[in-house]
Amino acid sequence: MKRHNIALALTALLASSAASADIIISEYIEGSSNNKAIELFNTTDATVDLSQYALQRFSNGGTSPANIALSGTLAAKSTYVLVHSSANATLKGYADIETTDINHNGDDGWVLVKGDVIVDSFGKLGEDPGTAWESGDVSTVNMTLRRKDAVMTGDSNFEDAFDPAVEWDAFAQDTFDGLGSHAGYAGSDPEPEPEPEPEPTEFGVCGDSAHRISAIQGNALSEATGASPLVGQIVIVEAVVTGVYKSGERPLNGFFLQEEDAHQDDDPNSSEGIFVYSPTDTYAPVAGQLVRVQGEVAEYFNGTQLSNISNMVVCAEGQDVTPAALELPLTSRDEFERFEGMLVQVQHPVVVTGTDQLGQYGEFKVADERLMTPTEIAAPGEPAKAVAAAKAARVFRIDDARSVTNATDVPFPPGGLSADNTLRLGTEITNPQGIMHYSFDEYRLLPTQDLQFVDVNPRTTAPAAAEMGDVRVAVFNLLNLFNGDGQGGGFPTERGANNILEYDRQLPKAVAAILGLQADVVGLIELENDGNGENSMLVQLVAALNDAGDSEWAFVNVGGSGIIGGDAITNAIIYRTDRVAETGTGVFTTQVPFDYGSRPPVAQTFKDLVNEDEFTFVVAHLRSKGSCSSSAADGDKDTGDGQGCWNATRVAAVEKLQEWLAGHPTGRTDEDVIVMGDMNAYTMEDPITAMVEGGFTNLKAAFAEEGQATHTYWYRDESGSLDHAFGSEAMTAKVVAAQAWHINVDEPKVFDYNLEFKDIPLDTQYYNEDPYRSSDHDPVIVAFTTVESNPDDDGGTDPDVEDPGAETPEEEHVNIDHATTSSSFPLWFGLVALLMAGFRRRA
Known part of the structure; x- marks a missing residue:
């Protein structure tokens, strides 16, 4: 719900006119204990002098701010992270500066000023929302909020209502892995590959020995701690290309490989697929090719990938692999890890259970059946908690494999999304097939075949x-x-x-x-x-x-x-x-x-x-x-x-x-x-x-x-x-x-x-x-x-x-x-x- 309240009289500073923003507030962390952080992002293509800016915190609806002066410079398309000095070691690992001044709660507002002019704000100044500003599933308390990629202009109107769901995406408390990057740009370098580029090893020829993808992926079933045991090592992989995503507006800039059927191991917990980050046209295979690739094992926001590709040859054409069989519900959400990067075939119809990001990001959620609110079907307390606990193992996203926002050609449902061509909750999709990709803390199926929608819940013109x-x-x-x-x-x-x-x-x-x-x-x-x-x-x-x-x-x-x-x-x-x-x-x-x-x-x-x-x-x-x-x-x-x-x-x-x-x-x-x-x-x-x-x-x-x-x-x-x-x-x-x-x-x-x-x-x-x-x-x-x-x-x-x-x-x-x-x-x-x-x- 959008709420607009009568403007409050604030300080003379806050009454100043707005200026165009070179810098915006791009991430907000209100975690447990002192796990607090604010990330700033330079939206321009030029270095910005931070000494011209300051952060101001307004606590509990107050109108007298606590001021944090900034210093140094911030490179183009780069981030600057301020972390509470008593945060845990993981969070402080992202810090550009540590300070006790980053000490907000869910009812505290932030303003970024340039001189005496507001360029961005978070919250509604002069308003005490109680515990937090909330909208839908987005709250300023006990959550990590990331500015949506499409937002590149600061909110300089501090008198308007603050609806956090409009410009911010919510993540669980103490989620830190988005810090240091924004909208696809990481630090001062928009490329995610580790530096420096590793030394190459002997590449060999097709058919020579190679690393198995299952060995690179490992068999730890945890998205948070299941990093590859070979991170940082140079490996050579020979596998089949299952999907290529290197074209279009803001593509994934890479392709997926899967081990040939004959070379897959017998460990059900290890994935046989992997994403290869290859943003240039130097290495551009097509689906169905068997390729030999050399690169470095890396973890990018908890997703295992090969990067810094130094060599690739095509060994054969027209190859295929057998999709892995996926059945819901899994035993836990962590079990999705064993399908990361793999071509999968869902063994049963799935049901559309969430479309809130369909128009903006071209993605929607599915499950084995329509998900119900726990207390809709179970008594409050332990029965409802049991229903809630089972949810994560039952749901994943279906994604159009693009990073474009607010597209005019969202491909779901067939014919493209429009007011006359809807995708309703409850719609069934028959045994979808695609690549299971992990990004932005979610498991996403990238369809490799046209989805078959069954409209079991059509619109009606009257009850x-x-x-x-x-x-x-x-x-x-x-x-x-x-x-x-x-x-x-x-x-x-x-x-x-x-x-x-x-x-x-x-x-x-x-x-x-x-x-x-x-x-x-x-x-x-x-x-x-x-x-x-x-x-x-x-x-x-x-x-x-x-x-x-x-x-x-x-x-x-x-x-x-x-x-x-x-x-x-x-x-x-x-x-x-x-x-x-x-x-x-x-x-x-x-x-x-x-x-x-x-x-x-x-x-x-x-x-x-x-x-x-x-x-x-x-x-x-x-x-x-x-x-x-x-x-x-x-x-x-x-x-x-x-x-x-x-x-x-x-x-x-x-x-x-x-x-x-x-x-x-x-x-x-x-x-x-x-x-x-x-x-x-x-x-x-x-x-x-x-x-x-x-x-x-x-x-x-x-x-x-x-x-x-x-x-x-x-x-x-x-x-x-x-x-x-x-x-x-x-x-x-x-x-x-x-x-x-x-x-x-x-x-x-x-x-x-x-x-x-x-x-x-x-x-x-x-x-x-x-x-x-x-x-x-x-x-x-x-x-x-x-x-x-x-x-x-x-x-x-x-x-x-x-x-x-x-x-x-x-x-x-x-x-x-x-x-x-x-x-x-x-x-x-x-x-x-x-x-x-x-x-x-x-x-």
């Missing part, structure tokens, strides 16, 4: 439940739908679109998704909390729905200005006036814990216009799992059981929600109650259990057909359900379907409304005004039947409903914060001002 039942209700997390000032300006706001161009792409996708649900009542989550005036997001969304569809939409008015609580985002309810009508009072509560973190739930009672059967609809959004701060009590700290932070608060919110609903806050005592929302808890977690134990049915789980996916969210290659629907006993008896509509989670992230890294033609290639990737959550829809009311009972209203009247005084509903008479606002955009001037239309 199946749209054709079921008498009434349909839904909930949809809009991913921060904010409209600026509502008049085309006011961007960026605290969340959502950066500018009007992005908003004009976001709104049509949201409208398409809501209309596509074909629901009669829709709960909205992460909507801008700016009330119900003519320029509000709620009013303009309803107007857009009425403009685009054939039905008349209205919103539930919760009274007054429509501001709900004090958060930037809110929950809301909209509905079709041709299908249902409000019968109760639109209400919300801000009682603890809905005063902070968990957004106030919103409720209203409706009747369907055919049978006049009443039901109460509630929208909830509980506190998220991230951003544990020092204020978190024991029950809210992340205990490692899989439930994340603030679990106790979410459970308390469930209990308070049920207590609130037991008081019939809408003024109608209907027993047909349905609660829908983003609970920020997966299916097996405590808040979901608390809802069920409180008498509500988990509808999506109860009505899922065998094999039907119920997920609504994706995180770190794992799918799970954060968005749920719960029915009271009476309500559940009427439900005929409850399901997620998979229009967002399964789609590549690159299809969203954002324009970052989408220069022409990508801005149109990856965008349609359709519901797909309109948010990062899938909507949930529930269909149910209604019962014809008895016209002789209670004036023709639902016989299950009692109107408390004088017998249930309003004073008993102390948990109602705002109440109005039943009303709705069916609006057209051109009549908003008139309607808001005083006309209200009865449902």
Whole structure:
């Protein structure tokens, strides 16, 4: 999520205008103990005088920096690494300078200045994020962050929000092997070969004795400690070329060799393949040749290779090798090491389980089956930990074998990636074949044959439940739908679109998704909390729905200005006036814990216009799992059981929600109650259990057909359900379907409304005004039947409903914060001002 906050007044220095950056911050390490480091990178082709620059650290949102003066020079396309002087020996081995001033935590910002002008920044100055700035799987605490290769310009705007996932890739805590290089450039020399070039040995002729690749690779199954036992030695290898990657934009600059079948050893732990780094055209074989090569054994970021090639001859043409058989899951991730550099054939179909880097880097993740969030399928604690531990042995990347970023011709799926040609999670690939390469801390299959995609999870134009039942209700997390000032300006706001161009792409996708649900009542989550005036997001969304569809939409008015609580985002309810009508009072509560973190739930009672059967609809959004701060009590700290932070608060919110609903806050005592929302808890977690134990049915789980996916969210290659629907006993008896509509989670992230890294033609290639990737959550829809009311009972209203009247005084509903008479606002955009001037239309 992108967050934009009001700029803070900082020091005069920080108010200076920006300058173009010769140097950027290229790596950030926030490791265990004193394992802290900052890497700088010279983006230019000339030497830079470091004495003109300084690093400044702003701690805990402070505005008075600690200054680190720099000195010396930094060569073109080179790095400069500053390391805490008490870091461990491994990290200090990368240091250009050691200093106690490199002493940051996850909530500390950094600024790189040239003179008195900012050229780059990390974090948001003047903001204390709590423990860390976080976005997706990228966090500034307990992680190593590397600047994306495509970023060659510093962030000189220290007042904008800091979304670390936009420009940074995350790696595990105490990952150091990326230091000293950036974007393919290593130190002051962009070539990775060791220096000096080794002395040559007797080369011989084809058929003479040679080193076996298995002996060079060794049989230690560890990507971190499994270095070749022959590092630094000159070797001669005679083997078959399985793939050549020396052309195209930023290629791998080399080729792969594999030992002939007859020369492979019997040790299952030793690889028979190896990468040969050969960036020049001097040695350029083709696949299928048997070649004799002389070079030096080297380790490049934990990948074994031959480099400094001094001789090569072709011994034969048209040769092949038998691919190694790969079956998932392996016993551990380390077992991938035995396939490093080898041609492999996966012995079964694999399933696409992650596409977040498909558009940017041309790569995606696969596993033996779709990976699920541990607490989606296992109880928190040891069962969930066991699921999590097995993940690493089940997944690898499929890579287009290019280092180009944001390409216009991503080759996956066949025909090339576009908004009309998607690659969805769950897609099967039949027995892929390719070379298993290790780079950037990941095992990557470089396909040597066309991949055979099987679309077992196609897009749908509407959820199946749209054709079921008498009434349909839904909930949809809009991913921060904010409209600026509502008049085309006011961007960026605290969340959502950066500018009007992005908003004009976001709104049509949201409208398409809501209309596509074909629901009669829709709960909205992460909507801008700016009330119900003519320029509000709620009013303009309803107007857009009425403009685009054939039905008349209205919103539930919760009274007054429509501001709900004090958060930037809110929950809301909209509905079709041709299908249902409000019968109760639109209400919300801000009682603890809905005063902070968990957004106030919103409720209203409706009747369907055919049978006049009443039901109460509630929208909830509980506190998220991230951003544990020092204020978190024991029950809210992340205990490692899989439930994340603030679990106790979410459970308390469930209990308070049920207590609130037991008081019939809408003024109608209907027993047909349905609660829908983003609970920020997966299916097996405590808040979901608390809802069920409180008498509500988990509808999506109860009505899922065998094999039907119920997920609504994706995180770190794992799918799970954060968005749920719960029915009271009476309500559940009427439900005929409850399901997620998979229009967002399964789609590549690159299809969203954002324009970052989408220069022409990508801005149109990856965008349609359709519901797909309109948010990062899938909507949930529930269909149910209604019962014809008895016209002789209670004036023709639902016989299950009692109107408390004088017998249930309003004073008993102390948990109602705002109440109005039943009303709705069916609006057209051109009549908003008139309607808001005083006309209200009865449902």
